[in-house]
Amino acid sequence: MAYRPQIAVLVETSKTYGRGIIEGISQYVRSHRHWSIFINERGLDDPLPEWIEQRPTDGILLRTSNATVFDAVKKLKIPTVSLGEIYDPHFPIVHTNDRRLAILAAQEFLHRGYKTIGFAGIQGTTWSDIRYQAIVNFLDQSIFHSCCDPSNAEGGLLDWPTHQAELTKWLQEIPKPVGIIAAYDVIGVRVLDVCNELGIAVPAEVAVIGIDDDQYLCELANPPLSSVAHSLQEIGYRACSVLDQIMQGGAVPDEPILIEPQGVIARQSSDIFAIDDPLIAKAIQYIRDHACDGINVNDVLKRFPLTRATLTRRFEKYIGHSAKEEIMRLQMIRVKELLTETDFNLEKIAKLSGYNHVEHMSTIFKTKNAITPGKYRERSKTES
Template sequence: MIRVLVLTDFSSGYGRNLLRGIVRYSQQVGGWTFYRMPLSYRMLHGDKGVVEWAKKWGADAIVAQLGDVDIKLLRDLKIPIIVQNYQDRISGVCNLTGDYIGTGRIAADFFLRKGYYNFAYYGITDTVWARERGEGFRLELEQRGYRAYQFLESSPMREAWNYDLESLGQWLLSLPKPVGLFACDDQFALQVSETCQIFSIRVPEEVSILGVDNDELLCNIASPQLSSIMLDVENGGYMAGHTLHQLIRKRIEAPYNISVGALQVVERQSTQKYVIEDPYILQTVAYIEQNYATRLSVNDLLERIPLSRRILEKRFKQNTGLTLYQFIQRYRIDHFARQLISTRRAVKDIAFSCGFDDCKNLSRVFCKFKQMTPSAYRRKYGVHRRGDTTQF
């Protein structure tokens, strides 16, 4: 029997998905048992309390969200430890970390594709994931000729998170509108949403909000519902379980980092707005979104817009940065990818429902956007990936 002590934030979607991935691995190999320790236990009893409990329970390994940690004290246990990053990455142990800068870049690209030219970031300074998400957001915008306004909180632990409502509200009021606002996670995105309600700031008309983690509870209790970047957390938990097993069996000796990647933006009402001043292009985009699943062609669009093909193509690219064909393909691929990893539907059925009638061409287009085939993408990221043998 392998005993694993798990010390994380079980109130968050991230923490629950992480544990789900670890448990999935344990069920495949069998013979594991878990003890869930809330973060408040360490806050009350410190590292010594965690070590004493791990010894008492006879833990074989620890997965823990730790900030300022006495690694020497934990090493005295002489058992494998995987640290879920909080304040910073910690040397000498396996870190469960992420491509935080890449996540920030995805957020910037998302708002740029919607035509925004005003941007803002809301986060905290005390955690590596928030710092680097903000940094990635800033870097991508600067490389594209833009800047982002920032409002940064400072707080030691998630349980103690609070925010200055008045200051946040005044900052939101001061931002040029419309603005694309990226929050370091869904908790912070929800705080922005609630503050906008109190200060009568319209979402998404004035402030478009994007969070991270795709915590469905937090995203859906917001009004309007929050868009968020989905992370591959469950697969990260699965890899953490596999790594622990290898360490326990002494198949590997040196610690290494496990990185959780970003999958895609799950769009809800809080970002359903394009900042396009040209009324014909805005009308074209709206029509594409409503009819992407049909056999949509440029000729269909020309029948509804009083512009020549050359003028429509030129003005469309000026406003969106993409050709009409590229925009339609990207929109279809985004919807296709989302269903691919969240449902058990056959790949061909999903393809047809997203407007693709040539499966061979779809595989080529999908590889261009995602750098892998649809079947490989589903195997790697799909929530229902077990037992999927669909080939493409």
């Protein structure tokens, strides 16, 4: 039987980023069928596993935030490819293009008409600093406003109460409407939480884009967080290719291999164009918060001092359709979510989406989508 190289995968299994890379590693191994993989459940800061010195190891795929792990791996003198977090020139690096991630978020806000953009990052952390500097270099000085730095003395994220106080002060002072780029999704979720506490309309007054596209975090946020997605599987696959090349005596890349991100995954936290009309911004936020509670345009008019004609005209100006159409759009999004994500009957879905009668919901659904709710549910299950 042919010898199978023994590969240690020292990549965190606790986060979306690491799991995506591991999927790319799996794709490489399946397509080449000549490696034996050894992997443990790991966090980013975990120490070097004892077994790596107790068994033959031909190559290492390494991603860690623990500098002592890097030092220990160097001493092993085993072919190793670094997958980022710590940038060490001793090892070839395959990593996401941090500059491009940040620029894509900035371009998204410019496309949506924002004249003020801010950044929330962790000063002293290499990837956050690269993203921050890319934004500063890319944007005109009149557009980039400021950076909120939630780092502690050790270069980590501040505890939540302290960070919350800093974000509160920053978000109260920054001119609006503003687009906030968060260095990663956890900070983006925190920004949204403070906006909710302060009653700041999201995305009408403050729009937020994170980085990493951790789907569970993004969907849990209120409203769901837009984020820039990495090409994680490609990072893992490419790292394997580089390691394979090195183990076979090939050249070691002398420059980092940077993988281009997928792009911005838009969700509600940025799904709007910049609005410099505070009253309409509040009206849009009210609709987004209550569309599925059964409200109508009269409810909006009772809450805000606008005539129906003015409300319609300003909605058309800022979001391209009327307040009534915005309510219907959000209700329809909710219907589709419930059809695909639950087994609720149509009566319950109608009630949860703001419709008084299931027949009315079904009629509108078929008109908008050229398919009945039942058929839509069947099709979504087949496609998944």
